[in-house]
Amino acid sequence: EVVLTQSPGTLSLSPGDGATLSCGTSQTLRSVDIAWYQQKPGQSPRLLIYSSSIRATGIPDKFSGSGSGTDFTLTISRLEPEDFAVYYCQQSGSSPYTFGQGTKLEIK
Amino acid sequence: EVVLVQSGAEVRKPGTSMKISCKTSGYTFTDYYIHWVRQAPGKGLEWMGFIFPQNGETVYSEKLQGRVTLTADTSADTAFMDLTSLKSDDAALYYCATGDRFLKFFWGPGTLVTVSS
Numbered sequence A: 001e002v003v004l005t006q007s008p009g010t011l012s013l014s015p016g017d018g019a020t021l022s023c024g025t026s027q028t029l030r031s032v033d034i035a036w037y038q039q040k041p042g043q044s045p046r047l048l049i050y051s052s053s054i055r056a057t058g059i060p061d062k063f064s065g066s067g068s069g070t071d072f073t074l075t076i077s078r079l080e081p082e083d084f085a086v087y088y089c090q091q092s093g094s095s096p097y098t099f100g101q102g103t104k105l106e107i108k
Numbered sequence B: 001e002v003v004l005v006q007s008g009a010e011v012r013k014p015g016t017s018m019k020i021s022c023k024t025s026g027y028t029f030t031d032y033y034i035h036w037v038r039q040a041p042g043k044g045l046e047w048m049g050f051i052f053p054q055n056g057e058t059v060y061s062e063k064l065q066g067r068v069t070l071t072a073d074t075s076a077d078t079a080f081m082d083l084t085s086l087k088s089d090d091a092a093l094y095y096c097a098t099g100d101r102f103l104k105f106f107w108g109p110g111t112l113v114t115v116s117s
Helices: none
Strands: A004-007 A010-013 A019-029 A034-039 A046-050 A063-076 A086-091 A103-107 B003-006 B010-012 B018-025 B033-039 B045-052 B057-060 B068-073 B078-083 B092-099 B111-115
Touching: A004 A086, A010 A019, A019 A034, A019 A086, A019 A103, A034 A063, A046 A063, A063 A086, A086 B045, B003 B092, B010 B018, B018 B092, B018 B111, B033 B068, B045 B068, B057 B068, B078 B092
Parallel strands: A010 A103, B010 B111
Antiparallel strands: A004 A019, A019 A063, A034 A046, A034 A086, A086 A103, B003 B018, B018 B078, B033 B045, B033 B092, B045 B057, B068 B078, B092 B111
16 A cells, blocks of 8 residues: 655644645655645545646646655645645555545644 | 535444445536545545446455445436445545546535444
């Protein structure tokens, strides 16, 4: 099973800041294998990024993804109150299609 | 508009079974996969498996293999998730989601399952 380790577990920032969230994988993956989801309290997850760097429909360009091999990153610029949520990476390189444990982005 | 409506909350005793439904609308049911993901209280997301309604192909998480069965009724645009031999750590919010083989574009609201004696 591919293990995804997200860091930090919690990130405390202020509106207007930029955020960098990391996702490390226990095996080398292709860029197409990584997606990022956002989950706000009390809501279902939402697809943000797929194939490491492609924004899903309707996702603003303040969200960007990058990475390769075993290290992947989600970057969020100019944080707004609605961006404070939990972010999960997920791999589709091999079954089971595991998620990371999540990074909670909270208001400082 | 794509909409996924899930069945209501379930309360089950350990050792019993449950079946959750996911009624879809707004797209061609047989063109996309249905994934099932669960989330224990205060925890992260766990992928359970998917079904492709067009041909019935299923892939399950090895952790749940043998206890989970995914089915789809193409005449009703509805997917189902059966989970047997319930344990306390099966208590979770169960989501269905539609998308391609790997991605989940649209999610249902979740079905809360409580397992308690």
